[in-house]
Amino acid sequence: MLDPLPFASPGAFDPGLEAFLQEAAHHLCRWLGTAADRPPLPGLSLLPEVEPQLLGVSGERLLADLQLLMEGSYNPGHPGALAHLDPPPLTSSLVADLVCAGLNNNLLAEELSPTLSRLERSLCGWLARRVGLGDGASGVPASGGSLSNLMALVTARHSRGLQTCGEAVVIGSADLHVSIDKALVVMGLAPEALRRLPVDAAGRLDPGQLERELIELERRGRPVIAVVASAGTTVRGAVDPLTAIAAVCRRHGVWLHVDGAIGGVLALSERHRERVEGIGLADSITLNPQKLLGITKTSSLLLLADPGLLPATFATGLPYMEPSWGPCHGGESGLQGSRSAEILKLWLGLRQLGLEGIDRLIEAAIGRRRRLRSALETALPQGALSLLSGPLHLLAFRPAGLDASASASWSAQCRADLMAEQLMLSRPLYHGHHHLKAVLGNPHTGEAELEMLVAVVKRSLPTIAAPNAAPNAGIGAASLGAVGNDNGARVSHG
Amino acid sequence: MLDPLPFASPGAFDPGLEAFLQEAAHHLCRWLGTAADRPPLPGLSLLPEVEPQLLGVSGERLLADLQLLMEGSYNPGHPGALAHLDPPPLTSSLVADLVCAGLNNNLLAEELSPTLSRLERSLCGWLARRVGLGDGASGVPASGGSLSNLMALVTARHSRGLQTCGEAVVIGSADLHVSIDKALVVMGLAPEALRRLPVDAAGRLDPGQLERELIELERRGRPVIAVVASAGTTVRGAVDPLTAIAAVCRRHGVWLHVDGAIGGVLALSERHRERVEGIGLADSITLNPQKLLGITKTSSLLLLADPGLLPATFATGLPYMEPSWGPCHGGESGLQGSRSAEILKLWLGLRQLGLEGIDRLIEAAIGRRRRLRSALETALPQGALSLLSGPLHLLAFRPAGLDASASASWSAQCRADLMAEQLMLSRPLYHGHHHLKAVLGNPHTGEAELEMLVAVVKRSLPTIAAPNAAPNAGIGAASLGAVGNDNGARVSHG
Numbered sequence: 001m002l003d004p005l006p007f008a009s010p011g012a013f014d015p016g017l018e019a020f021l022q023e024a025a026h027h028l029c030r031w032l033g034t035a036a037d038r039p040p041l042p043g044l045s046l047l048p049e050v051e052p053q054l055l056g057v058s059g060e061r062l063l064a065d066l067q068l069l070m071e072g073s074y075n076p077g078h079p080g081a082l083a084h085l086d087p088p089p090l091t092s093s094l095v096a097d098l099v100c101a102g103l104n105n106n107l108l109a110e111e112l113s114p115t116l117s118r119l120e121r122s123l124c125g126w127l128a129r130r131v132g133l134g135d136g137a138s139g140v141p142a143s144g145g146s147l148s149n150l151m152a153l154v155t156a157r158h159s160r161g162l163q164t165c166g167e168a169v170v171i172g173s174a175d176l177h178v179s180i181d182k183a184l185v186v187m188g189l190a191p192e193a194l195r196r197l198p199v200d201a202a203g204r205l206d207p208g209q210l211e212r213e214l215i216e217l218e219r220r221g222r223p224v225i226a227v228v229a230s231a232g233t234t235v236r237g238a239v240d241p242l243t244a245i246a247a248v249c250r251r252h253g254v255w256l257h258v259d260g261a262i263g264g265v266l267a268l269s270e271r272h273r274e275r276v277e278g279i280g281l282a283d284s285i286t287l288n289p290q291k292l293l294g295i296t297k298t299s300s301l302l303l304l305a306d307p308g309l310l311p312a313t314f315a316t317g318l319p320y321m322e323p324s325w326g327p328c329h330g331g332e333s334g335l336q337g338s339r340s341a342e343i344l345k346l347w348l349g350l351r352q353l354g355l356e357g358i359d360r361l362i363e364a365a366i367g368r369r370r371r372l373r374s375a376l377e378t379a380l381p382q383g384a385l386s387l388l389s390g391p392l393h394l395l396a397f398r399p400a401g402l403d404a405s406a407s408a409s410w411s412a413q414c415r416a417d418l419m420a421e422q423l424m425l426s427r428p429l430y431h432g433h434h435h436l437k438a439v440l441g442n443p444h445t446g447e448a449e450l451e452m453l454v455a456v457v458k459r460s461l462p463t464i465a466a467p468n469a470a471p472n473a474g475i476g477a478a479s480l481g482a483v484g485n486d487n488g489a490r491v492s493h494g
Numbered sequence: 495m496l497d498p499l500p501f502a503s504p505g506a507f508d509p510g511l512e513a514f515l516q517e518a519a520h521h522l523c524r525w526l527g528t529a530a531d532r533p534p535l536p537g538l539s540l541l542p543e544v545e546p547q548l549l550g551v552s553g554e555r556l557l558a559d560l561q562l563l564m565e566g567s568y569n570p571g572h573p574g575a576l577a578h579l580d581p582p583p584l585t586s587s588l589v590a591d592l593v594c595a596g597l598n599n600n601l602l603a604e605e606l607s608p609t610l611s612r613l614e615r616s617l618c619g620w621l622a623r624r625v626g627l628g629d630g631a632s633g634v635p636a637s638g639g640s641l642s643n644l645m646a647l648v649t650a651r652h653s654r655g656l657q658t659c660g661e662a663v664v665i666g667s668a669d670l671h672v673s674i675d676k677a678l679v680v681m682g683l684a685p686e687a688l689r690r691l692p693v694d695a696a697g698r699l700d701p702g703q704l705e706r707e708l709i710e711l712e713r714r715g716r717p718v719i720a721v722v723a724s725a726g727t728t729v730r731g732a733v734d735p736l737t738a739i740a741a742v743c744r745r746h747g748v749w750l751h752v753d754g755a756i757g758g759v760l761a762l763s764e765r766h767r768e769r770v771e772g773i774g775l776a777d778s779i780t781l782n783p784q785k786l787l788g789i790t791k792t793s794s795l796l797l798l799a800d801p802g803l804l805p806a807t808f809a810t811g812l813p814y815m816e817p818s819w820g821p822c823h824g825g826e827s828g829l830q831g832s833r834s835a836e837i838l839k840l841w842l843g844l845r846q847l848g849l850e851g852i853d854r855l856i857e858a859a860i861g862r863r864r865r866l867r868s869a870l871e872t873a874l875p876q877g878a879l880s881l882l883s884g885p886l887h888l889l890a891f892r893p894a895g896l897d898a899s900a901s902a903s904w905s906a907q908c909r910a911d912l913m914a915e916q917l918m919l920s921r922p923l924y925h926g927h928h929h930l931k932a933v934l935g936n937p938h939t940g941e942a943e944l945e946m947l948v949a950v951v952k953r954s955l956p957t958i959a960a961p962n963a964a965p966n967a968g969i970g971a972a973s974l975g976a977v978g979n980d981n982g983a984r985v986s987h988g
Contacts (some may be wrong), residue, residue: 010529035504072609115566354550
């Protein structure tokens with residue numbers, strides 16, 4: 001292989017660079033195409049030399065070192081990779097990330113990213129309108145959902161004139177994502193400023209209780225920065241009753257932020273939008289295409305009904321830049337200054353999938369969760385498992401009737417047994433008990449994995465499993481049929 | 495071309511995906527290899543269709559749409575791209591970004607990025623030691639310098655027990671980067687909490703004045719979150735006297751953060767470290783390999799003498815993750831939760847360059863700034879230009895003796911004249927006057943561009959240019975020789 005120059009010549013096609021990229025692409029295609037041969041989580045692995053040597057090393061050596069890292073990496077394309085919200089990468093994302101790197105444009109300012117700034121504005125506007133935020137809505141990408149949530153709260157605080165108010169609070173449910181706690185630290189608020197209300201049996205914030213809390217806060221003169229509702233909680237994928245919560249917020253003049261990092265993308269789908277009904281009534285929404293849609297990390301967005309509040313909050317002036325020829329520079333609309341064109345892979349990915357493809361991805365993920373739930377219910381005696389899920393693609397479970405310590409040992413052992421079958425689930429601690437959790441967004445997960453999962457879980461409960469239940473009984477025509485025929489989502493969000 | 499699947503099969507090599515990637519790589523190599531044929535900033539351009547259609551589009555169409563975007567993108571590889579700190583991309587970064595996308599690992603937690611978490615920790619440790627922060631030092635990557643600076647201030651505030659203190663202040667010079675203002679907004683501090691002290695004639699914070707300010711604040715009982723010194727100010731690349739400032743901070747028990755987004759990487763070089771002398775005495779340092787080193791955006795780091803303060807500040811617990819098998823999960827060490835393996839391209843880039851290559855990049859950039867300065871001084875009558883630079887690779891200038899409005903028109907016209915010659919400079923407003931600014935880190939910028947730049951600037955000053963100065967007189971053997979022979983950096987930081 002010809003060694004590439006460190007910087008491609010601006011005046012000549014570099015065949016060494018092309019060979020370097022093609023060789024890397026070949027390695028990667030091999031790694032992706034053998035995902036099923038390696039476990040989801042690799043065993044011990046070798047770390048290549050980390051520090052730079054005195055002289056640079058060859059392209060060949062760089063690729064060999066990369067290969068070592070690849071062998072020790074988490075393997076999201078394995079059909080048994082069900083632990084977390086990290087999907088295999090959409091192929092258009094790979095192309096887009098390559099081109100994004102090559103362009104090295106900077107969304108900080110328009111003179112550093114002319115078409116890409118327009119693409120970003122245009123796509124953010126489309127997304128915000130599509131999720132129902134209204135005609136003037138738009139937003140800004142962020143390098144991850146924690147940043148989107150933080151930007152939302154800072155914007156809400158600023159728009160309320162509570163910028164330096166130490167008394168202000170944020171309200172949400174007990175199941176709010178931990179990034180909200182982190183946001184409070186960054187914003188200089190005490191941990192007590194986050195008021196977590198208990199969830200109902202379905203894991204949702206109760207609008208009545210929210211309203212009572214708001215009335216009590218008004219009585220005590222405590223200003224509210226925002227109510228944060230979840231469209232997809234971390235462990236079970238519950239969706240708060242957004243329409244009712246929005247009505248409460250409107251009555252009390254309070255900002256509603258929806259953390260839709262997990263479930264917000266459902267609002268892009270005509271067919272599944274009802275699962276996050278009311279999301280368009282929010283003031284701001286976090287949406288993470290890096291999860292269910294397979295856009296490579298990081299791809300997150302903060303969408304707002306009134307996007308003008310972003311520069312009103314974050315703009316400091318960029319006195320070293322030419323003025324923006326659009327509404328404002330990309331670096332004036334949020335926390336980040338210099339940033340790459342993360343919008344490129346989102347745009348290309350949505351175009352690759354099409355609206356139909358988005359629907360099918362969501363449909364398949366929800367179908368898998370339903371099938372797994374129904375298979376577990378069929379294979380195990382009634383009441384043997386406590387099963388937790390919402391309208392999305394997440395399912396958490398634990399044996400019923402165990403105390404916290406027994407749940408902890410069961411979950412550790414069962415996770416290990418699942419790992420031995422190349423099924424990786426996570427083991428969240430939820431409301432005092434360890435659970436096992438499956439995220440069913442992986443497009444490669446098929447019947448075989450779900451059957452094995454049920455079999456292992458069943459074996460893990462020898463003392464309570466019904467002796468007459470046939471192995472793998474759960475995944476049959478009946479439960480498969482149930483997926484196709486179930487139009488009851490409007491009511492049950494099943 | 496075979497159309498790639500949206501998700502590569504985990505059980506078979508996908509020739510369609512390989513062809514898709516190779517075709518994209520070919521487009522990109524062509525774009526990079528023709529950079530000199532297109533201006534740094536393109537003219538009007540076409541935006542492809544932004545919204546997804548009902549059905550996904552073919553790989554061929556995706557690449558054609560990408561091509562439209564490429565044609566309208568900023569062109570950092572053009573030899574005349576001198577406006578900002580955005581370099582052409584290092585070729586190893588392209589490979590690393592491609593592989594990073596393919597792996598789609600998540601630095602949030604170790605079970606989602608086993609070797610990559612180790613690589614990150616190991617390289618951050620090496621970098622922190624290399625810049626002089628001491629044996630136990632390390633840090634965390636961030637998606638841009640604004641986030642690194644924000645994390646530094648939040649960490650400093652937390653470690654001082656000033657978490658919810660509305661009276662606390664941050665001190666720096668008038669030339670501090672605007673990201674510090676933005677950080678204060680996010681942190682819930684009033685704009686007045688940022689105390690900007692005037693700079694000296696060289697654009698640097700005066701340690702004596704800093705000390706008087708600290709004494710006055712102590713007298714008034716105002717607690718200090720941090721002093722922020724700059725190792726490379728935005729417009730002229732000035733480096734504050736870090737050793738003296740560190741001594742003041744130590745005397746007063748105050749946290750010292752060095753914003754080394756621009757100049758911090760010089761501390762990696764044995765030869766040029768002296769230009770940012772004292773940087774290792776800081777408590778925390780922002781360092782942006784995405785600038786001078788050509789690592790693709792985003793690549794920034796926050797390095798700390800005591801990295802244990804990061805999880806102490808940001809960790810919220812990740813109850814849905816297995817415990818970390820290292821010191822802590824990557825998502826507990828900073829603002830960001832889920833994030834990609836940005837460390838991959840930094841590691842690969844440093845390995846491609848080697849320590850020698852890093853030295854040479856820095857050397858060449860500083861050499862260009864020196865040559866340009868000396869050529870302008872030679873070509874124009876003494877005192878015709880007010881020239882501003884520090885020890886780095888930035889040079890700002892304007893005609894001497896013009897008022898603010900005349901500076902504004904001169905800079906706009908001269909920038910346009912430069913653009914007509916495919917030289918892109920920026921036009922910062924600095925201390926009330928518009929300047930032109932050249933960032934001389936572009937490795938493709940050669941003598942021809944510098945000569946043309948001098949000629950255009952000279953033409954822009956017809957009434958004051960000396961009639962007997964020969965055109966382009968500035969770039970000759972004398973000024974070239976001066977670069978090679980100049981070992982006076984220790985004293986003059988020339």
